[in-house]
Amino acid sequence: MRTILHRGLTLAAASVLVIAAAACGGGSSGTPGVTASTVVVGTHQPLTGPASPGYSKISVATKAYFDHVNAHGGVHGRKITYRVMDDGYNPANTQQVVRKLVLSDRVFAVLNGLGTPTHTGVLDFLKTNRVPDLFVASGSRSWNQPAKYPTTFGFxxxxxxxxxxxxxxxxxNLPNRKVCFFGQADDFGRDALAGVRQVLGAGTIATRQSYVPTNTDVAPQLSTLKAAGCQVVVSATVPGFTALAVATAARLGFRPQWVVSNVGGDKTTLAARLGAAGAPLLDGLVSAGYLPAVDEPANPWTVQFRKIAEEYAPDLEFDGNVIYGMSVGYLFVQALQAAGRDLTRTSIVDAVTANGFTGPGMVPLRFSAGDHSGYGGLRVNRVTGGKQAYVGPVYVTDDRSGPVREYTEAAPTPPANAIPVG
Amino acid sequence: MARVGLRHLTVTIAGASALVGLTYLLDPFRNYQLATAAAYLCATAGLTLLIGLNGQVSLGHGALMATGAYTVALLPSGMLLLSVAAAVLVATLAGAVVGVAAARLRGPYLAGVTLAVTMVVPAVTTMADAVFHGDQGLSVAAPPAPLWVAPERWQAWQAIAAAAVTLFVLANLLRSRFGREWRAVRDDEVAAQLAGIPVARTQVLAFVVSAACAGLGGAMFAVLAQSVSPSTFSLTLSLYLLLAVVVGGLGSLAGAAWGALLLVLLPDAIHSVTDGLPLGPDLAQRLTGNLPLAVFGLTLVLVVLAVPGGLQGLLVRAVRRLR
Structure with a gap:
C-alpha cells in the first residue's frame, strides 16, 4: 500500500513540476515571433563539435549584422532578435533545439540552419508547423523540393x-591527372560526387573515400588515396576535416592537388586549424566561392562587412565565415523588406519566392515558384603565397546535365551602410 | 498475486489518464518534452531493474535503444504498432546475445563489454551506409496525428502509452517469482544458487527484459523525432541513462521516472540559466555544449555521496518525517 502511495505522490509531484514549468511559457495570437517592434528568428548552429571550426563564427557575424541594422532602426520599425542554438552538428540535438525554437521560443522563422545531416532531420517538423525555413546553410539539393517542403529555401x-x-x-587546368574524391558520408558528399562525375565522366574518378564527422581518424582513407596514386583530390569536407585531411596527407608524404568545396575551403579558417607550421601546406589549394573574399580588400562589400564586424563583433577574426554570415543577414533583411509592413509567414515565403534580390553574391539566387535552391554558381579560387584569390571566370550551371556557362554580369555595389534600400 | 496485478493495473491506468489530462494543460513544447520523458522512462525503467534489482551494470542501453529505433525506421510506415512490436522483438534478441555474454562477466568487465556494444553502433551505421545512411541517419514517416488532436499532444499520448505498458509489466514482474530471483542473485549469487536459482539464466532474463524496454524507448524516440541517427544513441546517451537511474533512485520505478524527467528538464534549465547570464559570446558558446554534462556529473557525485537513495529515496524519507 505504501508503494502505491509513493507512486501516486511521485506522479503528483511530477505533474506539478511540469505544470509550473509550462506556466512560464506564454502564448499570443497573430504571427508567432512578430510584434510591432520586434521579429524573432532562430537558428541551429554547430557552436561546438566536429563542424565548429569556422562555422561557429557564422551566427556571430549574422547577429553582428542584425545589430547594425537594428542600430539603424530595424526593418519596418522592427528590431531583429536572433536566437542561436548550439546543436554540435549532431542531428539528435538539432531535433531538440529546433523544437525549442519553434514550440517554446515561438520564432517567426528558422534562418540559416547549418548542416546537411542536421537540417535534413527537421524538414518534416518545420513543414508540419508551417515555419519559414530560410536560407539553409548547406548545399544539399534536399532544400529544393518546393512541392514537398514549400517553406524551405536554400542559400x-x-x-x-x-x-x-x-x-x-x-x-x-589539371588535364590528364588521376582524379580522386574524398567526401562526407552523407548527401553533402553524394551530391558533390554526382556533380564531379557529371562533367568528368562516371569512370574517371579513380578512387573515392568518405569520412563521418564523428570519427576524426582519416589516416586509413588518405593512405588508400595515396596508394591509388591520386594526383588531384576533390574534397567535399567541412573545414575541420579539410584541415585534418591536408595535415594527415602531409604526414603520410602525400601531396596531391587539393580541390575543396567552398564550405570547407576558407583559407583563414584552415590556416588557424593547421597552425603556423601547417599553414604553408595550403599553398596551391583550389576551392571556390560566390561571395566577396577576405583577400579582396578593395571589394566594397568586403570593406563594409569588415567595418560592421569591427564595430559589432570586435573579437571576431574576419574571414570567409564572417562574410558568409553577414551575407545571410543581408538577404534576410531584403526578404523582410520585401514582405512588407504586414509581416506574416505567408508574406515572407511569397517575398522570397518572388526573388529579385541582388546583393553581395556574384551570381543570381534561383528562387522561384518551382525552384527553392540558392545561388546558382561559383568562381574558382586558389591560394597563392598565403592569399586566397579568385581566378578565371564566374560560372553558373544547374544540378542536372545542363552546361557550365560563364556569367559576366558584375555584382552591384553595396548601398550606404550595407543596409538594403527597402 | 491477482490482487497485486489488479492494483498495478488501476494505478497504471490512473497515472496514464492523469498524464493524458496533463497534456491538455501544457503548451506544445512541454508536451514534446513530456513525450520525450515518457520515452526515456521506458529505457530507464528497464535499466533500473537491471542495475538496481539484478546488480548488472550496462553502458550499452543506448545501443539497445538504437536497435529499436532503427527497426522502426527501416520498416514500412503505416502500421506503427506493428513496427514498434518488431522493434521490441529485435531489441530483445540483441539483449539476449549481449545478456549471454554479460552473465559470464562481473563488475568492470561487464561494463566494458556493454561499452563496446555502444561503440559499435556508429561503426555499423557507417559501414552499412547503404542501409543506415551513416551519420545523417534515416527519416521516420510516422503516421500523422488525427486531425482533432495537436501533433505534439498526440506524440505525448503515444509515448505515455508505451511508458504505461512498460511500467505495468515491470511492476508485476518485480512482484513475481522473477523479481524475487533477480534480487536474490543480486544480493548473493552463491546463496541464490544454493536455494536452487539458476544464476546465469536469471541474469540473462533480466538483461533481456531490460533490453526489450530499451528497444521500446528507442522506438518511441524514432517516432517522436521523425528521424533516427547514430548520434542520438551515442555513448553520452548510455551514460545519461545510467546517471538518470542513479540520481533518480536505483532500483525503484518511481526513481526511473524522476531520472527520465531530469534528463529532459535539466539541459533545458541549464540553457535558460546560461541564456540569462551576461556572458561573453565566446564563453557562452563553450558553456552551452558542455555545461549539462558537467552538471550531470557533479550531480551524480553529490547524490552518491549525500543521498545514495537518489531523489526517490529523498522523497520517501521526507514523507516519513512528515508522518
Whole structure:
C-alpha cells in the first residue's frame, strides 16, 4: 500500500513540476515571433563539435549584422532578435533545439540552419508547423523540393552545381591527372560526387573515400588515396576535416592537388586549424566561392562587412565565415523588406519566392515558384603565397546535365551602410 | 498475486489518464518534452531493474535503444504498432546475445563489454551506409496525428502509452517469482544458487527484459523525432541513462521516472540559466555544449555521496518525517 502511495505522490509531484514549468511559457495570437517592434528568428548552429571550426563564427557575424541594422532602426520599425542554438552538428540535438525554437521560443522563422545531416532531420517538423525555413546553410539539393517542403529555401550553391564547376576547372587546368574524391558520408558528399562525375565522366574518378564527422581518424582513407596514386583530390569536407585531411596527407608524404568545396575551403579558417607550421601546406589549394573574399580588400562589400564586424563583433577574426554570415543577414533583411509592413509567414515565403534580390553574391539566387535552391554558381579560387584569390571566370550551371556557362554580369555595389534600400 | 496485478493495473491506468489530462494543460513544447520523458522512462525503467534489482551494470542501453529505433525506421510506415512490436522483438534478441555474454562477466568487465556494444553502433551505421545512411541517419514517416488532436499532444499520448505498458509489466514482474530471483542473485549469487536459482539464466532474463524496454524507448524516440541517427544513441546517451537511474533512485520505478524527467528538464534549465547570464559570446558558446554534462556529473557525485537513495529515496524519507 505504501508503494502505491509513493507512486501516486511521485506522479503528483511530477505533474506539478511540469505544470509550473509550462506556466512560464506564454502564448499570443497573430504571427508567432512578430510584434510591432520586434521579429524573432532562430537558428541551429554547430557552436561546438566536429563542424565548429569556422562555422561557429557564422551566427556571430549574422547577429553582428542584425545589430547594425537594428542600430539603424530595424526593418519596418522592427528590431531583429536572433536566437542561436548550439546543436554540435549532431542531428539528435538539432531535433531538440529546433523544437525549442519553434514550440517554446515561438520564432517567426528558422534562418540559416547549418548542416546537411542536421537540417535534413527537421524538414518534416518545420513543414508540419508551417515555419519559414530560410536560407539553409548547406548545399544539399534536399532544400529544393518546393512541392514537398514549400517553406524551405536554400542559400549555398548546391554541391552538385559546385562539383560541376570544380570539375570544369580540373578539366581545363589539371588535364590528364588521376582524379580522386574524398567526401562526407552523407548527401553533402553524394551530391558533390554526382556533380564531379557529371562533367568528368562516371569512370574517371579513380578512387573515392568518405569520412563521418564523428570519427576524426582519416589516416586509413588518405593512405588508400595515396596508394591509388591520386594526383588531384576533390574534397567535399567541412573545414575541420579539410584541415585534418591536408595535415594527415602531409604526414603520410602525400601531396596531391587539393580541390575543396567552398564550405570547407576558407583559407583563414584552415590556416588557424593547421597552425603556423601547417599553414604553408595550403599553398596551391583550389576551392571556390560566390561571395566577396577576405583577400579582396578593395571589394566594397568586403570593406563594409569588415567595418560592421569591427564595430559589432570586435573579437571576431574576419574571414570567409564572417562574410558568409553577414551575407545571410543581408538577404534576410531584403526578404523582410520585401514582405512588407504586414509581416506574416505567408508574406515572407511569397517575398522570397518572388526573388529579385541582388546583393553581395556574384551570381543570381534561383528562387522561384518551382525552384527553392540558392545561388546558382561559383568562381574558382586558389591560394597563392598565403592569399586566397579568385581566378578565371564566374560560372553558373544547374544540378542536372545542363552546361557550365560563364556569367559576366558584375555584382552591384553595396548601398550606404550595407543596409538594403527597402 | 491477482490482487497485486489488479492494483498495478488501476494505478497504471490512473497515472496514464492523469498524464493524458496533463497534456491538455501544457503548451506544445512541454508536451514534446513530456513525450520525450515518457520515452526515456521506458529505457530507464528497464535499466533500473537491471542495475538496481539484478546488480548488472550496462553502458550499452543506448545501443539497445538504437536497435529499436532503427527497426522502426527501416520498416514500412503505416502500421506503427506493428513496427514498434518488431522493434521490441529485435531489441530483445540483441539483449539476449549481449545478456549471454554479460552473465559470464562481473563488475568492470561487464561494463566494458556493454561499452563496446555502444561503440559499435556508429561503426555499423557507417559501414552499412547503404542501409543506415551513416551519420545523417534515416527519416521516420510516422503516421500523422488525427486531425482533432495537436501533433505534439498526440506524440505525448503515444509515448505515455508505451511508458504505461512498460511500467505495468515491470511492476508485476518485480512482484513475481522473477523479481524475487533477480534480487536474490543480486544480493548473493552463491546463496541464490544454493536455494536452487539458476544464476546465469536469471541474469540473462533480466538483461533481456531490460533490453526489450530499451528497444521500446528507442522506438518511441524514432517516432517522436521523425528521424533516427547514430548520434542520438551515442555513448553520452548510455551514460545519461545510467546517471538518470542513479540520481533518480536505483532500483525503484518511481526513481526511473524522476531520472527520465531530469534528463529532459535539466539541459533545458541549464540553457535558460546560461541564456540569462551576461556572458561573453565566446564563453557562452563553450558553456552551452558542455555545461549539462558537467552538471550531470557533479550531480551524480553529490547524490552518491549525500543521498545514495537518489531523489526517490529523498522523497520517501521526507514523507516519513512528515508522518
Amino acid at each position: 549555398n550553391p548546391d554541391y552538385t552545381v559546385e562539383g560541376k564547376i570544380l570539375a570544369t576547372y580540373i578539366k581545363g
